[in-house]
Amino acid sequence: MTQSIAIVTGASSGIGSVYADRLAARGYDLIMVARDFERLRTAANRLTEKYAIATTPLPLDLSKRSDLDLLLARIRDDENIGLLVNSAGVGPSGNVLDSSEESLASMVHLNVDVLHALTVAAAKTFAAKGAGAIINIASVVALMPERFNGSYSAGKAFVLSLTQALDVELRPKGVQIQAVLPGFTRTEIFERAGVDSSVIPAGMMMDAGQMVDAALAGFDAGELVTIPSLGNQGLWKALDDARHELGPHLSLDRPAARYLGSVTH
């Protein structure tokens, strides 16, 4: 059964390449985006052969405005596109203080600005036709920024926040959006960043196939936020409920009593 077309960014490697495989198995035709054309073409040919679906390897450097514009135009113009998976991303090589401003800026640009542009384009296009879905790969460090590179963690918090906010607009229009928060996942991301992944305890590192299968189970269940490792779903609910409980207290016409001593008028 042929579904609509899914765009997968970062489809040449790691999490994105597993999404491409699993979506092909579900009958989606694929537009596979990354920079490495040879890897894309090899993977695309394999998926076409294995699942009898149509694949388009689209070699783009999404950090370049002209390449990003091509993909944005494709999202807006191709009415058969029904799913966007934002998995293209890079990781940090160390702490913020040990990183060059340039490397942090290019990481934030790809992980945040590019994902934002693609998500908004898909959101508008899908909302206009009343169908479609967006999967954004964030990270658990969105929830614990103290434990990782701050620029990377803040970028992932942006992805989580954007997804939660857009859900309010998209759900009534029949469009699904999901943020996936993986923990450490066995991919090339560490090697590419020059990080020795052997120092990460094996018990904290998930296989990319299992991570994506769990995330897709969450997607099928209609979850807005999926944390593949999290056994006790009540912990996430408690955090989210506490956040919502803050709501009525966050914007009032006067400061809290404990600050009144320093208010002059």
Ligand SMILES: NC(=O)c1ccc[n+]([C@@H]2O[C@H](COP(=O)([O-])OP(=O)(O)OC[C@H]3O[C@@H](n4cnc5c(N)ncnc54)[C@H](OP(=O)(O)O)[C@@H]3O)[C@@H](O)[C@H]2O)c1
């Ligand atoms: N692995 C983890 O532990 C982990 C945990 C939480 C979240 N994540 C997130 O998961 C996502 C996927 O990462 P991964 O672990 O699968 O890493 P990966 O194996 O290194 O894959 C990254 C993908 O992004 C593509 N990419 C990088 N720069 C690009 C650019 N400028 N334009 C287009 N494509 C580009 C790469 O392909 P080319 O090199 O061919 O362009 C590759 O396909 C990222 O957003 C990452 O932050 C990963």
